[in-house]
Amino acid sequence: MKCYALSSLCKVFSNEEPQGKPFSSMTMLLNERSSFQAAVFSQNDERLTISISPKLFEKYINIFSIEDIHGDLVCYEKHDDYFLRVNAGEYPDLLRPVIGGQAFVIAGSWKSFWFELDPCSKVKAGKYQIEISFTSSNKQNASFKIDVEIINALLPDSDLICTNWLHTDCLSTWYDVEVFSDEYWRITENFVRAAVRHGINFILTPLFTPPLDTKVGGERPTVQLVKVYKNGENYSFGFEKLEKWVNMCDRCGVKLFEMSHLFTQWGAKCAPNIIAQVDNKEKRIFGWNTRAGGRKYIEFLTQFSQALIEFIDAHSLRERCIFHVSDEPGKASLATYKKRCSLMLELFKGFRIIDALSDFSFIEKGVCSTPIPAIDRIEPFIGNVDELWTYYCCGQQTDYVSNKFFAMPSLRNRILGVQMYKHNVKGFLQWGYNFWYSRLSEYCINPFEVSDADKNFPSGDAFSVYPGEGGEPLLSLRLKVFYDGIQDYSALKLLESYLGHDETVRIIEDGLSTPLTFSEYPKNDEWLVSLRDCINRK
Numbered sequence: 247m248k249c250y251a252l253s254s255l256c257k258v259f260s261n262e263e264p265q266g267k268p269f270s271s272m273t274m275l276l277n278e279r280s281s282f283q284a285a286v287f288s289q290n291d292e293r294l295t296i297s298i299s300p301k302l303f304e305k306y307i308n309i310f311s312i313e314d315i316h317g318d319l320v321c322y323e324k325h326d327d328y329f330l331r332v333n334a335g336e337y338p339d340l341l342r343p344v345i346g347g348q349a350f351v352i353a354g355s356w357k358s359f360w361f362e363l364d365p366c367s368k369v370k371a372g373k374y375q376i377e378i379s380f381t382s383s384n385k386q387n388a389s390f391k392i393d394v395e396i397i398n399a400l401l402p403d404s405d406l407i408c409t410n411w412l413h414t415d416c417l418s419t420w421y422d423v424e425v426f427s428d429e430y431w432r433i434t435e436n437f438v439r440a441a442v443r444h445g446i447n448f449i450l451t452p453l454f455t456p457p458l459d460t461k462v463g464g465e466r467p468t469v470q471l472v473k474v475y476k477n478g479e480n481y482s483f484g485f486e487k488l489e490k491w492v493n494m495c496d497r498c499g500v501k502l503f504e505m506s507h508l509f510t511q512w513g514a515k516c517a518p519n520i521i522a523q524v525d526n527k528e529k530r531i532f533g534w535n536t537r538a539g540g541r542k543y544i545e546f547l548t549q550f551s552q553a554l555i556e557f558i559d560a561h562s563l564r565e566r567c568i569f570h571v572s573d574e575p576g577k578a579s580l581a582t583y584k585k586r587c588s589l590m591l592e593l594f595k596g597f598r599i600i601d602a603l604s605d606f607s608f609i610e611k612g613v614c615s616t617p618i619p620a621i622d623r624i625e626p627f628i629g630n631v632d633e634l635w636t637y638y639c640c641g642q643q644t645d646y647v648s649n650k651f652f653a654m655p656s657l658r659n660r661i662l663g664v665q666m667y668k669h670n671v672k673g674f675l676q677w678g679y680n681f682w683y684s685r686l687s688e689y690c691i692n693p694f695e696v697s698d699a700d701k702n703f704p705s706g707d708a709f710s711v712y713p714g715e716g717g718e719p720l721l722s723l724r725l726k727v728f729y730d731g732i733q734d735y736s737a738l739k740l741l742e743s744y745l746g747h748d749e750t751v752r753i754i755e756d757g758l759s760t761p762l763t764f765s766e767y768p769k770n771d772e773w774l775v776s777l778r779d780c781i782n783r784k
Contacts (some may be wrong), residue, residue, distance in 0.1 A: 247286065247287065247288045247380065247382055247386040247387070247388045248265075248287050248291070249284050249285060249286045249287070249380055249388040249389070249390060250264055250268060250285045250390070250650065251268060251269045251270065251282060251283070251284055251378070251392060252264055252266040252267075252268070252269050252282065252283040252284070252285055252358075252391040252725070253266060253267075253269045253282060253283070253616065253771060253775050254282055254283060254360075254656070254727060254730060254755075255655070255656040255657050255727070255771040255774065255775065256283060256285075256392045256656070257337075257338050257355065257655070257656060257723070258283065258285045258312065258354075258356055258357075258358035259330075259331075259336070259337075260302075260314060260336060260338075260355040260356050260357070261355065261356075263287075263354065263356065264285045264356065264358075266771065267513075267771075267772060269283075269392070269544070270390075270391070270392060270393060271392065271393040271394070271395075272393075272395075272683070272775075272779070273394075273395045273396075273778075273782040273783065274363065274365075274394065274395075274396055274397065274399055274780050274782065275292055275396070275397050275399045275400060275401045275737070275782065276365065276369075276371060276396060276397070276398065276399065276400055276401075277365070277366065277367040277400050277401055278369045278401045278697065278733050278737075279362055279363065279364045279733070280362075280363050280394075280730075280733075281360060281362045281363065281726060281728075281730070282361050282363075282392060282613065283312070283359060283360055283361065283410060284358065284359045284361065284378060284380075285356055285357070285358045286351055286356070286358070286359070287351075287355075287356050287357070288353060288355045288386070288387065289353055289354065290353045290382075290384070291350070291351070291352055291353045291381040291750055292350065292351045292353075292382040292383055292384070292386070292716060293348065293349075293381075293382070294348070294349045294350065294380050294381065294382055295347055295380070295381045296309060296344060296347045296349060296359070296379070296380055297347060297350075297378075297379045297381070297780040298376065298377070298378060298379075299376070299377040299379070300374075301374075302358050302369070302374075302378060303363070303369075303374070303376055306363060306364055306365050306366065306368070306369060306516075307361055307362065307363050307364070307376075308361075308362040308364060309343070309344040309359060309360070309361055309362075310341035310342060310343055310359065310360040310362070310721070311327055311341070311342045311343075311344050311349050311360075311362055311443070312338045312340070312341060312356075312357075312358040312359060312367055312723060313338070313339070313340040313341075314334055314336035314337060314338055314339070314340075314699065315336070315337060315339045315340050315652070315693075315694065315697050315705075315707030316334075316335070316337075316598045316695065317334060317335065317653065317698060317704075317706075318334045318653045318696075318697075318698055318701055318702055318703060318705070319334075319654055319698040319701045319702070319703070319704055320332060320333070320334065320335075320337070320651060320652055320653040320698075321643055321651065321704050322640075322641075322643060322704065324342050324643075324644060325643045325644060325688055326586045326643065326644045326645060326646055328654070328655065328658060328769060329643075329651075329653045329654055329655075330647050330654065330655055332653060336597065337532055337652035337653065337705065338358060338723060339652055339692070339697075339706070339722050339724060340517075340712055340720060340722060340723075341360055341720065341721050341722060341723055341726065342720060344359070345686050347506055347514050350370065351382075360723065360726065361378065362726070363376075363394065365396060367400070367773055369396055370396070370690055371396050371397060371398035372395070372396060373393065373394070373395045373396075374393075374394045374395075374396070375391055375392070375393050375394070375585065376392045376394055377389055377390070377391045377392075378390055378391075378392070378692065382445075383604055386431075387430050393700070397783075399469060399782075400642050400739065401733060401736050402736055402743075403738060404445060404447070404732055404735060404736045404738070405446065405569075406445075406671070406673065406674065406735055406736075407448050407501075407502060407635075407673035407674070408445050408446050408447055408673070408674045408732065408734065409446060409448040409449065409450060409504050409673075409674070409675050409676070410441065410446050410447055410449045410675075410676045410677075410678065410679035411456075411458070411675075411677045411678065411681070412434075412437060412438065412441065412449060412450050412669060412679050412680060413456075413680055413681050413682075413683075414430070414434050414452065414469050415455070415467040415469050415626060416573070416680050416682040416683060416690075416716075417433050417434055417437060417689050417713075418467055419431055419467060419682070419683075420682055420690065420713045421713065422468055422716055425467060425468065425469055425488045426487060426575045427487065427704060428766040431490070431494065432717060433717035434494070434723070435494050435497070436717055436718055436719060437499060437679075437680060437711065437719050438468065438494065438495060438498045438500065439498040439720065440497075440711060441498075441679060442498050442499045442500060443468050443728070444725050444728065444729040444732075445629065445722075445728070445729045445732035445733075446679070447499070447500060447501040448499045448501065448502040448503075448504050448568070448673070449495055449503060449504060450500075450504045450506060451471065451491060451495075451503045451504055451505055451506060452469045452470060452471055452506045453470065453471055453472050453488070453505055453506050453508075453554070454470040454472065454506060454508075454518045454519065454520050455467070455469050455470050455518060455519050456469075456506040456507060456518070456522075457506075457507055457509070457510040457511055457516075457517075457518035457684055458507065458511055458677070459511070459571060459586065459677075459681065459683070459685070459687050460511070460655050460686060460687050461686040461687065461688060462534060463534050464686065464687065464688065465519055465533075465733060466519075466662075466683075466687045468519065468521055469487075470519075470520065470521060471487040471488040471491050472484070472485060472487070472488055472550075472554075473485075473486070473487065473523070474520060474522035474523065474524065474531070474550075474703050475523045479545065479551065480549070481522070481546060481549045481746040482553075483550065483553045483554070485553075485554075485557045488557065489557075489561070492504065492561060492563065495675060500650075501566065502566050502567070502568060502717065503563065503566055503567050503568070504570070505558065505567055505569045506570065507520075507570040507571065507572055507573055507747075508547065508569070508570070508571065508590065509538045509571055509572040509586050510534075510538070510572060511572060511573040511779065512572070512573070512574055512575065512576065512579070513572060513575050513576065513578070513579030513583065514538050514571055514579065514583050514586040515537070515538055515573060515579070515582065515583055516533070516534050516535075516536055516537065516538055516574035517532035517533060517536035517537075517538055517543045518532070518533070519532070519533040519534075520532040520533070520546075522684070532594060533702065536750065538582070538586055539585060539586070544589065547589070547593060548576070548593060550667065551593035551594060555594070559654075564596075564597075566642070567597060568597065568598045568599075568600055569590060569597055569598070569599050569600075569753075570599070570600060570601055571583065571586050571587050571590050571599060571601050572601060572612075573601065573602050574601075574602050574603065574604075575603050575608075576603070576605065577585065577605045580605070580608060580613065582612065583603075583608070583614075584611070584613045587599065587601075587614055588612055589642075594675065598616055599612060599614065599615070599616060599634065600614075600616040600617075600618055600620060601616075601617065601760060602617075602618045602619075602620070602637050602672075602675060603618065603619065604617075604619040604620045604623040606619075606623075606626040606627065606630075609626075609630060609631060614635050615632055616631070616632065616635065617632070617635070618635040618636060618637050618673070618675050619635075619636060619637075619639060620636070620637060620639070620642055621624045621636045621637065621638045621642050621647045621649075621662075621684060621764055622641075622642050622644060622645050622647045622696060622764075622765075624764055625764075626635050628669060633672045633673070634669060634670060634672060635672060635673035635674065635675065636658060636666070636671055636673075636674060636675075636764075637670065637675035637676060637677075638650075638676060638706055639676065639677050639678075639703075639707060639733055639758060640668070640703040640707045640750065643663060643704065645654050645765045646765045646766075646769070647764050647765055648650075648661055648662040648665065648764070649707075649725045650676075650706050650707075650710070650727075650728060651704045651705060651706040651707060652697065652704075652705040652724075653704070653705070653706075654706075655769075655771075656723070656727045657769065657770075657771050657774055659724055659727045659731065660727050660728070660730050660731040660734065660770075660774065661727055661767050661774065662674070662728070662731045663730070663732055663733070663734035663735035663738075664731070664732030664734055664735070664738065664766070664767075664774070664777070665741055665762065665763070665764050666735055667734070667735045667738040667739065667750075667754075668751050668754060668762055669764070670739070670747075676704065677711065678703075678704065678707055678708040678709050678711065678716060679710055679711060680709050680710070680711050680713075680719075681699070681708040681709050681714070682708075682709060682713065683699070684699050684700040684702065685700065685702035685703065688711070693709055693712050693713065694712060697709075699740060701704050704726055708709070708722055708723075709722075710722050710725040710728070713726060733783075737778065737781050737782065738750055738754075738781060741781055741784055744784075745784070753780065753781070753784065754777065
């Protein structure tokens with residue numbers, strides 16, 4: 247049996263000896279979580295016992311077995327060359343907690359483990375040596391040592407606004423629980439808590455069932471939080487479920503509420519599905535058959551906005567609510583989108599309105615003050631908008647821009663934190679925290695077996711967590727690496743408080759042949775590991 251220590255940026259494939267360089271030392275701050283990996287190979291099927299020395303660190307290290315998930319569509323035909331592999335196959339992604347230090351390895355294949363050091367500000371600053379040992383059932387042994395320096399500084403809370411869309415209908419479908427049942431709320435809270443723990447502080451809030459990734463004429467399960475009562479042309483509203491949602495999010499540490507889109511995706515042509523109580527019966531009153539600019543829907547929104555703002559102000563939420571119009575409007579829908587956006591700005595005066603849109607002509611025509619351009623189309627927006635945000639989804643796989651597909655190197659995922667720091671990005675959006683449906687939400691998929699929305703989106707685009715037993719989320723390697731990028735961002739912000747932004751950027755770019763951009767950065771794991779070490783020591 248043999249084992250290697252590797253950085254958190256290496257991906258270990260079961261049929262290939264690890265390519266990463268040996269890893270032996272790391273630095274971290276008092277309250278951050280820092281990770282490394284172990285790759286183990288045995289000629290026999292073995293039950294392993296994993297032990298940690300000194301015992302001080304046993305309760306501060308979380309161990310995960312990294313399991314392969316199959317990817318069929320791992321990239322589109324048009325892609326750059328910064329992929330680990332481009333063919334269907336098995337990719338390391340699922341993190342399954344190791345219970346009681348017991349794990350298994352299969353004969354003749356490489357097995358990797360993720361070690362997350364989480365001192366929780368309870369371990370004194372200083373230098374430590376941690377030894378990780380593997381003992382097999384037939385008494386074979388392998389071990390390695392990691393030198394860890396905990397630096398006497400605290401990572402500040404991130405000021406980056408970050409959302410990965412939570413799809414609570416997927417939770418209801420997978421776990422077969424009724425929407426808004428006690429079990430639904432319990433499971434949803436588990437997934438929100440995991441999101442916040444990994445840097446996602448801005449939670450998609452389904453005022454009405456979000457009109458996202460839905461086939462025209464189709465419906466997703468109803469998850470609307472606002473109760474609507476219709477009496478002729480007048481409406482009244484119940485906010486009990488929304489209040490329960492806010493309280494749940496507060497318990498989890500959510501900072502901001504991302505109010506779901508009030509018009510359909512890709513152009514704002516229709517209203518979302520809205521269910522109301524009419525003559526003591528529940529009935530869909532708006533949906534695909536409702537023109538977004540029609541009198542009835544505008545009158546509804548007018549009454550709804552007034553009631554919602556009253557609720558927001560009664561709960562002191564005004565600074566925590568951000569609204570959407572329509573997701574990803576294209577140039578052909580500019581005129582329509584402009585009308586809907588103008589209405590929203592009028593109805594929700596003083597609130598921030600944001601949307602994923604990448605065509606700069608929207609900005610030139612003054613349509614949206616806070617656009618969220620795709621990361622491969624961000625350049626024209628830099629310096630030309632009040633706040634710079636960005637997003638990525640299935641299409642961002644050229645020009646070396648950041649993304650989190652199975653087949654991409656982890657560096658390509660984590661570099662985002664440094665890039666966003668340099669360019670003063672205020673917010674980041676990604677659509678797939680737990681989308682476990684096929685494209686356009688036509689049917690449920692099993693994310694342990696289907697990772698590409700049934701051959702529609704590159705594996706890893708649609709979700710970052712898996713549905714674990716008992717309503718507990720199982721995490722992915724990609725989510726941990728993404729969070730490392732958020733921690734990099736926060737560490738740079740801390741350094742900026744000492745040195746200023748320009749000097750901090752100079753440190754980032756020291757030794758680089760070209761300035762760091764969203765496409766230009768060293769494609770080298772050791773560079774990023776060394777940069778973070780340099781930041782910590784500074």
